[in-house]
Amino acid sequence: MNELKILGTEKVGNFKFTGIEGGFGENKKAMLVRDIAVIHGKEVRQINQAINMNRKRFKDGIDVIDFLNQSNGFRKFAEDNGLIGSNRTQHVYLLSERGYAKLLKILEDDKAWEIYDELVDNYFNMRYIIQKQDSYMITDPVQRAKRWIEEQEEHQVKLAMAKQETKDVQDNTPISSKDYQVLSRKIGQKLDRYLSQHQIYNKNQVALLRWDLNNAILKAAGVPARTLIKQKHFTAIAEALVNWEPSESTLEKMKVY
Numbered sequence: 001m002n003e004l005k006i007l008g009t010e011k012v013g014n015f016k017f018t019g020i021e022g023g024f025g026e027n028k029k030a031m032l033v034r035d036i037a038v039i040h041g042k043e044v045r046q047i048n049q050a051i052n053m054n055r056k057r058f059k060d061g062i063d064v065i066d067f068l069n070q071s072n073g074f075r076k077f078a079e080d081n082g083l084i085g086s087n088r089t090q091h092v093y094l095l096s097e098r099g100y101a102k103l104l105k106i107l108e109d110d111k112a113w114e115i116y117d118e119l120v121d122n123y124f125n126m127r128y129i130i131q132k133q134d135s136y137m138i139t140d141p142v143q144r145a146k147r148w149i150e151e152q153e154e155h156q157v158k159l160a161m162a163k164q165e166t167k168d169v170q171d172n173t174p175i176s177s178k179d180y181q182v183l184s185r186k187i188g189q190k191l192d193r194y195l196s197q198h199q200i201y202n203k204n205q206v207a208l209l210r211w212d213l214n215n216a217i218l219k220a221a222g223v224p225a226r227t228l229i230k231q232k233h234f235t236a237i238a239e240a241l242v243n244w245e246p247s248e249s250t251l252e253k254m255k256v257y
Contacts (some may be wrong), residue, residue, distance in 0.1 A: 024096040033093040063200030067092040097124040204257040212250040
């Protein structure tokens with residue numbers, strides 16, 4: 001069970017509410033339905049009703065926590081912090097950022113989404129920003145060491161991403177004029193071998209076969225013209241050249257000549 005803690009009164013724009021952290025994961029911020037109701041100008045019962053009518057959409061421990069659900073063990077936290085209104089209260093809901101987003105989809109209020117954006121930027125994500133400070137700025141030795149390890153992992157991820165970006169750029173680079181000439185020559189050689197093997201001399205049949213082979217190359221590369229072929233297509237093109245045989249439709253057309 002993720003430990004919950006009260007952060008105190010938070011202020012975002014003109015709104016004040018109780019900041020809560022934990023429950024949905026370490027350092028994850030959450031909001032009480034009673035505060036959400038005030039922010040959006042609704043009654044708590046209206047928000048509770050919206051959740052209850054769509055309860056299957058809200059996953060326990062991921063989207064929502066009901067403090068009065070005995071199985072999750074959070075009731076004492078709610079009692080100790082005065083979160084239970086009265087003995088008649090049936091639900092005291094706490095929503096994660098994801099749960100809050102699901103609620104807004106149900107409410108279908110454009111103004112509500114504007115408020116949500118403000119809360120995401122200035123409440124839900126603020127802890128993350130603070131945590132991402134450089135390790136040398138952290139005084140606690142344990143936290144500094146943890147952050148240093150994170151920095152090394154982040155560095156490795158950035159390197160991997162940079163390598164992938166470089167590869168993507170290389171792969172998507174159009175083939176050079178020299179490569180284009182080589183490719184054209186290979187295609188011509190493949191066609192010549194086929195014509196020689198099958199003793200085909202009729203110019204109309206040759207034209208059909210040339211079209212068929214060229215079409216197979218373009219299909220393998222997934223482009224409409226040879227000039228659009230890129231470096232990343234060469235493997236597929238090489239395989240298409242090796243395995244090329246005229247299509248049945250082309251062979252049928254050739255019988256006319």
